[in-house]
Amino acid sequence: MRLSRDKVNKLAHVVTDAVADMDDVEFIEDRNTIRLEVRKILEQLLMQEARIDQSARMKIESQRRTIIEGQRRSQETRRVAVPGSQFSVNPSALLSGPQLTVGV
Numbered sequence: 001m002r003l004s005r006d007k008v009n010k011l012a013h014v015v016t017d018a019v020a021d022m023d024d025v026e027f028i029e030d031r032n033t034i035r036l037e038v039r040k041i042l043e044q045l046l047m048q049e050a051r052i053d054q055s056a057r058m059k060i061e062s063q064r065r066t067i068i069e070g071q072r073r074s075q076e077t078r079r080v081a082v083p084g085s086q087f088s089v090n091p092s093a094l095l096s097g098p099q100l101t102v103g104v
Contacts, residue, residue, distance in 0.1 A: 003046060012039035 003011075016035040019025055027034055 002050075008039055008042050008046070011042060012036075015042075 012035045015038050016031055019034070020027065020031065
């Protein structure tokens with residue numbers, strides 16, 4: 001998810017304020033230093049997410065197969081068994097009309 005720098009800063013402020021309000025937490029550094037570290041961590045996480053997203057998009061794109069005009073599709077030449085039936089269907093026959101074959 002893409003977040004603007006202002007939104008990341010606002011989120012860092014909210015996180016820092018929430019941590020400061022906890023009774024069990026005491027800051028050794030000033031709040032601004034903590035907020036900057038929180039912002040830095042958030043930006044690293046967002047960059048990591050963007051890299052993962054880009055990698056997933058590249059993987060999906062590499063799996064996509066373009067069909068060139070005039071090329072026979074594997075679906076048209078292969079017979080498909082109809083689950084729970086003794087019939088098989090030729091997918092290319094679906095384009096020209098219903099044709100069922102008994103037996104598999």
